[in-house]
Amino acid sequence: MSNALHVLTRSDLADIDITPGEVIELVEEGYLAYARGESRCPVKLMMPIPKGERDAVSYSMLGYDGSLDQVGFKTSYRQGSASAEKYYTTISLYDDATGLPFAFMDCQRIGAARTPATTAITAKHCAGPGATSVLMLGTGVQGRNTLPYLLTALPGLERLRLFGTHPDGIAESIATMRRYFPDREIELVDDVPSAVAHSDIVVVASGRAAHPRVHTEWLKPGGLLISVASKGVASGALRGADYAIATSVGQLGVTGTRLAGSNGEVVIDAELPDIVAGRAVGRRDDADRVFAFSSGMIITDIPVAHALATRAVAAGRGQRVHLWK
Known part of the structure; x- marks a missing residue:
């Protein structure tokens, strides 16, 4: 050896x-x-x-x-x-x-593979029943793979929408989708608040975003908002959720405290590993607006x-x- x-x-x-x-x-x-x-x-x-x-x-x-x-x-x-x-x-x-x-x-x-995989796993376990639409905000290295990963985990998704500001990132996102799902189309959007309100799943992986910061309250009843350690999510997003999850509460305390709002109190209902293992639920009610904080775990x-x-x-x-x- x-x-x-x-x-x-x-x-x-x-x-x-x-x-x-x-x-x-x-x-x-x-x-x-x-x-x-x-x-x-x-x-x-x-x-x-x-x-x-x-x-x-x-x-x-x-x-x-x-x-x-x-x-x-x-x-x-x-x-x-x-x-x-x-x-x-x-x-x-x-x-x-x-x-x-x-x-x-x-x-x-x-990172470009495990991050969208975590997003897909979160959506599989926490999206509302019968979810058919998803909005992806961001076209960075990790965001470009997200839609095909989501479609792999949730083949019932019908409407795939994308907001991005970088032409190369948008083109790569579309090319990646065609590689795995050549018969599926991505719809580009420019009105983020409206697209959030009409999507069952919203994934925010934008950096210093060129869009209004997303509020949990914008979600439709039963919607799921997944923040990939994103600056594109409004401060206090945790407080606006009916049910909140994190990949790790400890990680949230390092990289996501601003999401708790002005009082700084971080309250999480469940961690993703426990949800995957069946020890916790992904949502309490079909109408819950669920917020999920995704931070990388080694x-x-x-x-x-x-x-x-x-x-x-x-x-x-x-x-x-x-x-x-």
Whole structure:
């Protein structure tokens, strides 16, 4: 056995095939293993960089996936929240069964897969009965995959709408949908409040959004609002909900406290892992306006990273580096 580390770049991983259905299954199993007590996921660390107008922030996450016996360390650094040009994220995997390092890899592809998978899982468990319409706000790296993932989890969705301001992001969102669902069309919208009011599921993954910040009260009765750690959701969105969930209350306390409103009190009715495991409900009533806060948990990054790394290594990608030689 070797203690060599497989180093996998963004280009090494770019064309490794993995379907939305496969990613959803991996992420859902990650939540289930955590709910069973087999995995560990401490709250992420966030550190703003105090350097004038630079607007930089760094994150770090550590976790253990008990279903795969893999330990993961993830780091992220972003300089300027209005652009992804200086956003760098990596993940390291270690095999807890053998005690050996496995992979060090770019994490952009992983986040672009597990984030929409979490959105799809949330919608599957928390959308109102008979949901047929969805509105996606944002066309960043993670948002571009969201609609096909939602359609994979909820094949009964009939109306797919999108708001975006970046032509490349809009084009990529449409191209991604056609890749997986060539017979489905995406409707572009410009009146966000009206589109929110007429959608069963609303996903907000916009940054410094060029749209009015979305209020939970705009939802129709029975609507579901999913915030992907988004600045496009109004402060106090939690208080406007009839039922509130989070992927993790601890993560919400790090990255989403503004959603509680002026008093800063964070009240969550259920966490997503418990809902997936059947220990909590996704909503109390069919008419509830449900707010869901989605923040990345490394227990969902690890299985997606492991699947991509395993396939990339089998395809001869990357480099083997003997750091400890």
